[in-house]
Amino acid sequence: MLALALIIFLQNPTPARISFCAVGDILLDRGIRTSINAENVDHPFAKITHFTNQFELAFCNLECPVSAIGKSTGKIYCFRADTNFFSGVQNAGFNVISLANNHIIDWGEQACLDTRRFIEKKELFAFGAGKDQTEALQPLIVNKNGLRVAFLGSVGAPLKNVIWPITKSGPGQATLAQLIERIDLVRNHVDYIVVSMHWGTEYEHIPRSHQITWAHALIDAGADLIIGHHPHVLQSIEIYKNRIILYSLGNFVFDQRKLYQRQSGIFSCIFKKGRIDSACFHPVMINDFQPAIAQDTLFEVIAEKVNAISDEYNAVFIKKNNQLFITDSGCALYFDVPIMRTKIPGLTILVNRSSVEMYDSCGLLHDRLILQLDQEIQDCCYTEDSAGIRLFALIRGADPQCGDFLGQFRINAQGITPEYCIENMKYRFWKILTADIDCDSVPEICIGAHKKGTLESSVNTLILYRWSGANFHQMYTSSKKLGPFVDFLFKDIDNDGLDDLISLEPCSTGTYEATVYQWLGFDFMKYRVMITGLKQAWLSNCDVKRLVFTQ
Numbered sequence: 244m245l246a247l248a249l250i251i252f253l254q255n256p257t258p259a260r261i262s263f264c265a266v267g268d269i270l271l272d273r274g275i276r277t278s279i280n281a282e283n284v285d286h287p288f289a290k291i292t293h294f295t296n297q298f299e300l301a302f303c304n305l306e307c308p309v310s311a312i313g314k315s316t317g318k319i320y321c322f323r324a325d326t327n328f329f330s331g332v333q334n335a336g337f338n339v340i341s342l343a344n345n346h347i348i349d350w351g352e353q354a355c356l357d358t359r360r361f362i363e364k365k366e367l368f369a370f371g372a373g374k375d376q377t378e379a380l381q382p383l384i385v386n387k388n389g390l391r392v393a394f395l396g397s398v399g400a401p402l403k404n405v406i407w408p409i410t411k412s413g414p415g416q417a418t419l420a421q422l423i424e425r426i427d428l429v430r431n432h433v434d435y436i437v438v439s440m441h442w443g444t445e446y447e448h449i450p451r452s453h454q455i456t457w458a459h460a461l462i463d464a465g466a467d468l469i470i471g472h473h474p475h476v477l478q479s480i481e482i483y484k485n486r487i488i489l490y491s492l493g494n495f496v497f498d499q500r501k502l503y504q505r506q507s508g509i510f511s512c513i514f515k516k517g518r519i520d521s522a523c524f525h526p527v528m529i530n531d532f533q534p535a536i537a538q539d540t541l542f543e544v545i546a547e548k549v550n551a552i553s554d555e556y557n558a559v560f561i562k563k564n565n566q567l568f569i570t571d572s573g574c575a576l577y578f579d580v581p582i583m584r585t586k587i588p589g590l591t592i593l594v595n596r597s598s599v600e601m602y603d604s605c606g607l608l609h610d611r612l613i614l615q616l617d618q619e620i621q622d623c624c625y626t627e628d629s630a631g632i633r634l635f636a637l638i639r640g641a642d643p644q645c646g647d648f649l650g651q652f653r654i655n656a657q658g659i660t661p662e663y664c665i666e667n668m669k670y671r672f673w674k675i676l677t678a679d680i681d682c683d684s685v686p687e688i689c690i691g692a693h694k695k696g697t698l699e700s701s702v703n704t705l706i707l708y709r710w711s712g713a714n715f716h717q718m719y720t721s722s723k724k725l726g727p728f729v730d731f732l733f734k735d736i737d738n739d740g741l742d743d744l745i746s747l748e749p750c751s752t753g754t755y756e757a758t759v760y761q762w763l764g765f766d767f768m769k770y771r772v773m774i775t776g777l778k779q780a781w782l783s784n785c786d787v788k789r790l791v792f793t794q
Contacts, residue, residue: 258621258673259389264295264511265302266527266534267472267492268344269332271324272307274498278532284328287496288335290535291527296336298511299387302394303332303495304341304441304472309361313354321349326361333365339385341439343371343396343414344473345406352412371396371439372414379415380422382429382436386783389674389730390514391433395425395466399442400453402473414441419457423464430465431584435514438466443474443491446503448552450478450490458488467519467580470510476503477549480524481556482571485578487512487522488556498532505529506545509536516622517582517596522569524549524560536565583623587631592654594623594634599652599659610658617641618648622675626686631655633710635688637672638664647672649690651713662713670704671695678733678742680707680762687718691731703728705744725760725767730782736770743770747782754778757785 271279275287285292295301307322309329315321332340340362348355355372362369370383383394397417398406407413417425426436438461443454450458450471458469462483471478471491478491493507507527513520526537526545537545542565549567550560559574560567568576583594590609593600596619601609614620623636631654638648646668653660674691681687688708705728707719726748733742736759744760744767756775760767777785 259516261300261388261390261392261514262298262511263300263302263392263514264298264509265470265489265492266295266337266495266509267304267507268306268475268494269303269337269496270306270322270346270498271309271328271332271496272322275496275532276324276328278498279328279331284331285334286331287532288331288534290533292335294509294525294536298336300339300385300392301335301337302339302341302437302439302470303337304344304439305332305358306344306346306497308347308350308354308358310350310354310357312357313350313352315350316348318349320346322346323350323354329361329365333367338367339383339394340367340369341371341394341396341441341472342369343379343398343439344441345398345402345414347372348407348411348413355414356412368394370394372412374412376409376415376417379413380417380425382425384429384433386786388781389783390435390516391783392435392437392514393429393433394437394439395422396439397422397441399440399457401444402441419460422457422461426461426464426466431586434516434582435467435519435580436465437468437470440469440471441473442471443478445474446476447474448476448478448503448548454490455481458490459483462486462488465584468512475499477506477508477545478552479556480549480553480558480569482558482569483556485571485580487519487569487578494529495527495534496532497529506548507534508545508549517580517620519578519580521576522578524567524569525565526567538565582620583625585625585632587655590656592632592634594620594636596620599634599636599654601654601659612652612659612661614638615640621647621672624676624688626677633662635675635677637675637690639672643695646670646695647692649675649688649708649715651710651715653713663715665715667692667706669694670706674731676733678744679740680733680742680744681764682740685709685711688715689731689733705731719766722766724769726758726769729755729780732782745773745782747777747780750775752776755780757782 309324359369373379385392397415469488474491477493481488509525512522527534528537528541559570581593585592591602599612603609621637625634634652636650646666649665651663670692672692677686679686690706692704704721709716709718728746728748730747736743746758755777757773759770761770
């Protein structure tokens with residue numbers, strides 16, 4: 244039993260995945276203030292915390308500054324929350340906070356900026372407001388569980404350029420062109436882009452034409468998910484080009500009392516490498532300022548409404564328990580997205596699970612390579628040279644008895660050409676990247692794998708390949724000098740031109756330590772321990788730039 248427990252502990256936490264949920268507006272003032280003062284800071288979330296805390300990333304729109312400073316702007320509806328009130332938001336699991344709304348500046352520039360600082364000091368993620376429009380519209384990039392997710396927030400029409408001068412500190416108020424520019428800035432460097440839009444007309448269930456125009460343009464530019472808020476009611480859910488648009492998720496913690504203002508919902512999904520899985524809408528009813536998962540008749544009423552307002556937007560809902568799975572007319576319960584994107588002059592390259600595609604500047608298909616029906620790309624990386632791009636892909640077949648493939652593809656203006664494919668019968672591959680460990684300016688191919696078919700399959704192995712043109716040569720397989728590990732990456736720690744191996748290794752205490760190894764030309768040598776006591780089995784969950792050497 245002890246040996247088995249150790250094997251399970253050593254297993255790499257693949258595949259890369261993030262559980263995600265999103266809600267609409269959270270207000271911590273007015274009626275909510277009264278409720279908190281009468282009860283406690285957790286009271287508004289008491290009936291929903293058990294649900295929202297299940298997710299690794301949980302998004303909300305914070306509809307008020309949280310600060311002890313600033314000066315009221317004198318608006319009719321002018322909100323501000325006490326700083327201790329925010330503990331309820333944090334305790335409910337919300338850790339991705341949009342500040343791009345018309346109330347974040349209710350107490351002026353100082354309170355707005357103080358709110359962002361306050362949230363970030365709690366080691367949570369805040370975006371959508373800043374000292375100027377450059378900072379307010381700067382995409383927030385979250386690294387977690389082997390994936391990179393970018394969040395971008397803005398106030399949209401009809402509020403944009405009305406609520407606050409863009410020359411002052413405050414929320415992002417972007418034009419459509421500016422949002423597309425920001426998406427293009429990060430598109431090839433992240434797995435997912437989530438755009439938060441504070442837009443639309445209050446108390447209308449159907450989006451206005453400008454919302455639809457903007458949403459489609461943002462998806463066309465490369466956004467993967469759009470989350471809307473501000474109308475204080477639910478709006479349509481749309482499936483457009485295999486992407487989900489939530490035009491408005493309505494209120495969440497709010498003090499409005501009419502029935503249609505209290506009908507709400509939570510969106511949830513699983514972000515995976517190349518796929519949005521299990522997209523769901525969870526009907527929510529707000530009673531006495533407390534949101535709760537809707538049951539029985541309340542569930543049916545909200546589900547019927549969501550179906551009705553989404554009827555013309557290519558969204559299909561499949562009821563199961565107290566949730567509505569979101570799909571389209573094809574009824575698939577997942578939405579494929581590219582595993583990797585990159586560009587060469589005049590052409591965009593998309594690597595999908597089942598194909599590699601090239602598009603010209605007009606969006607027309609230039610070339611496509613389709614894998615065999617039972618094969619899927621698990622992960623990939625690439626290098627650039629004078630001949631174009633060389634793509635290295637980990638390919639898995641449906642038959643668990645077969646080995647995984649390392650494939651190489653040459654990509655240039657002429658098209659996509661498969662050059663070489665190695666089948667490794669012993670291993671399952673789970674991660675691939677490139678690194679120059681010997682300073683010869685030719686990156687090595689570095690693969691994380693584990694043996695299959697025996698109890699030893701949980702012990703991870705590092706395999707390195709040299710390559711020249713279309714040829715591969717295996718140069719290294721994990722030796723005893725490399726400790727058991729659950730994740731790895733390569734980084735030039737000493738700025739000497741050599742990429743060092745950073746290995747995340749389990750400790751007897753149940754935590755992990757990041758250990759650095761240097762390449763000796765034939766094997767790795769343990770160099771130093773960077774940090775100990777890590778609780779997450781992913782290096783991407785740590786800010787590696789901030790890791791320091793232990794003594």
